[in-house]
Amino acid sequence: MRFVSRSVVTGFINALAILIFMAQLPELTNVSWHVYAMTAGGLAIIYLFPYITKTIPSPLVTIVVLTAITMILSLDIRTVGDMGKLPDTLPIFLWPDVPLNLATLWIILPYSLSLAVVGLLESLMTATIIDDLTDTVSDKNRECKGQGIANIGSGLMGGMAGCAMIGQSVINVKSGGRGRLSTLTAGIFLLLMVVFLGEWVAKIPMAALVAVMIMVSISTFSWESLRNLKQHPKSTSMVMIVTVVVVVATHNLAYGVFAGVLLAAVNFASKVARFKCVTSVINENGTMRTYHVVGQVFFASADKLIESFDFKEGIGKVVIDLTNAHFWDITSVGALDKVVLRFRREGVEVELAGLNEASATIVGRFAVHNKSSYVINKLMEH
Amino acid sequence: MLLSSTRQDWFGNIRGDLLAGLVVALALIPEAIAFSIIAGVDPKVGLYASFCIAAVIAFVGGRPGMISAATGAMALLMVTLVVADGSATDHCRIY
Numbered sequence: 001m002r003f004v005s006r007s008v009v010t011g012f013i014n015a016l017a018i019l020i021f022m023a024q025l026p027e028l029t030n031v032s033w034h035v036y037a038m039t040a041g042g043l044a045i046i047y048l049f050p051y052i053t054k055t056i057p058s059p060l061v062t063i064v065v066l067t068a069i070t071m072i073l074s075l076d077i078r079t080v081g082d083m084g085k086l087p088d089t090l091p092i093f094l095w096p097d098v099p100l101n102l103a104t105l106w107i108i109l110p111y112s113l114s115l116a117v118v119g120l121l122e123s124l125m126t127a128t129i130i131d132d133l134t135d136t137v138s139d140k141n142r143e144c145k146g147q148g149i150a151n152i153g154s155g156l157m158g159g160m161a162g163c164a165m166i167g168q169s170v171i172n173v174k175s176g177g178r179g180r181l182s183t184l185t186a187g188i189f190l191l192l193m194v195v196f197l198g199e200w201v202a203k204i205p206m207a208a209l210v211a212v213m214i215m216v217s218i219s220t221f222s223w224e225s226l227r228n229l230k231q232h233p234k235s236t237s238m239v240m241i242v243t244v245v246v247v248v249a250t251h252n253l254a255y256g257v258f259a260g261v262l263l264a265a266v267n268f269a270s271k272v273a274r275f276k277c278v279t280s281v282i283n284e285n286g287t288m289r290t291y292h293v294v295g296q297v298f299f300a301s302a303d304k305l306i307e308s309f310d311f312k313e314g315i316g317k318v319v320i321d322l323t324n325a326h327f328w329d330i331t332s333v334g335a336l337d338k339v340v341l342r343f344r345r346e347g348v349e350v351e352l353a354g355l356n357e358a359s360a361t362i363v364g365r366f367a368v369h370n371k372s373s374y375v376i377n378k379l380m381e382h
Numbered sequence: 383m384l385l386s387s388t389r390q391d392w393f394g395n396i397r398g399d400l401l402a403g404l405v406v407a408l409a410l411i412p413e414a415i416a417f418s419i420i421a422g423v424d425p426k427v428g429l430y431a432s433f434c435i436a437a438v439i440a441f442v443g444g445r446p447g448m449i450s451a452a453t454g455a456m457a458l459l460m461v462t463l464v465v466a467d468g469s470a471t472d473h474c475r476i477y
Contacts, residue, residue, distance in 0.1 A: 019454065023454065059409055080415055091430040108463070111463045114459050115459055119453075130447060140444060141444065142442070143448075145444075149442045150438035154438075159428070159433075159435070160417075160457065160460060161459075164445075164450045165413075171402075171449075175402035175405045176397075176401060177402030180441070180447075181396060181399035183436050183440040183448065190410050190414070191430075193407065193411060194429050210416075
């Protein structure tokens with residue numbers, strides 16, 4: 001989670017909003033004008049009703065009104081009942097009726113992995129948003145384990161996979177919910193209403209749900225991020241856009257987040273690599289040059305380090321002052337080796353000065369320029 | 383210390399929690415149905431899932447007041463599995 005930057009999170013949320021919207025399109029193609037009118041009316045109620053009162057949630061009003069209109073005018077449009085029979089019984093515990101063998105495992109494994117990644121990612125991001133909203137802290141480790149247990153429970157009760165919901169959690173907090181009781185109440189009320197009022201739920205027109213989902217999609221999308229595109233540095237905006245594009249193209253939130261994190265990491269590395277500079281001074285009688293290396297030396301900046309020395313100057317002694325440099329990896333140590341060995345090949349005496357403790361450890365362990373002359377000769381042949 | 387914070391998590395805000403829970407339940411129903419339809423499964427799959435996940439996470443979750451249920455992001459991931467294997471009820475049969 002620590003590697004998921006702000007722009008990746010924004011990209012993730014925007015992509016989610018776009019996907020939710022795209023998922024509504026099948027309900028809006030090849031249908032009569034009634035459906036468009038109903039959807040538009042539903043959106044109007046959702047956005048205008050809060051001006052009248054906020055005590056009743058407006059999506060609920062939309063559903064009730066549109067269902068009533070459909071029933072009164074006996075419109076022939078798709079309803080929830082057309083989608084499948086609603087349950088009229090309480091869920092019961094049972095073991096999934098699948099053959100427990102490797103073939104089953106290979107079918108479900110890729111799906112379960114991406115479900116786990118996306119579920120945890122979305123849950124942790126939602127938890128962070130709720131932490132901010134309520135000014136409290138949460139136990140992220142416990143939340144991760146909890147999501148696992150809850151999803152196993154859902155599977156055993158015949159349900160599908162799920163995770164934390166940004167929209168609903170925000171509705172909960174804004175409606176005054178703070179404790180665990182609110183989550184439990186939501187679940188139990190949901191089941192009671194579906195099982196005992198299922199007859200009515202089946203009559204809800206799909207247009208009402210499409211309107212609700214379009215609202216969810218619009219409110220999920222971070223419109224602020226579009227304004228920020230101009231102000232934020234190009235690399236940051238790029239990370240956001242790449243995350244969105246990859247998700248929308250692959251329909252997989254995990255791929256998008258991965259691409260975003262990768263790009264952000266590369267950006268960071270190239271930014272840090274740019275901080276390096278080498279300056280040099282020559283002493284009065286022109287026999288000794290002192291190079292000052294400043295910055296982070298690692299795989300991305302190692303080549304640049306080698307290029308900054310003048311090996312053919314024909315000078316007697318070179319001091320490389322590393323007081324303000326940090327060597328991070330074996331690529332950078334290798335580069336230092338190359339520099340030292342190349343100077344020696346030109347007959348220049350080299351002295352390293354001011355290596356900091358962490359760099360000294362890695363240089364001491366991996367560098368060869370200070371090891372036996374046999375190795376050096378071997379290397380210098382190349 | 384631990385016990386008192388558990389009590390605070392559960393019963394620190396009874397009235398607010400019950401009302402908010404009702405609002406969320408009402409908002410969850412259409413979403414759970416819609417997400418089931420996105421995933422290409424029976425509405426009850428999403429509804430049962432939302433009930434189970436919300437009820438279980440209330441006890442084992444790490445963020446009090448956060449709602450977990452069947453979600454669009456997860457539903458989208460399962461589309462190809464459901465399409466490829468006919469019906470999700472093959473995988474989570476409830477009879």
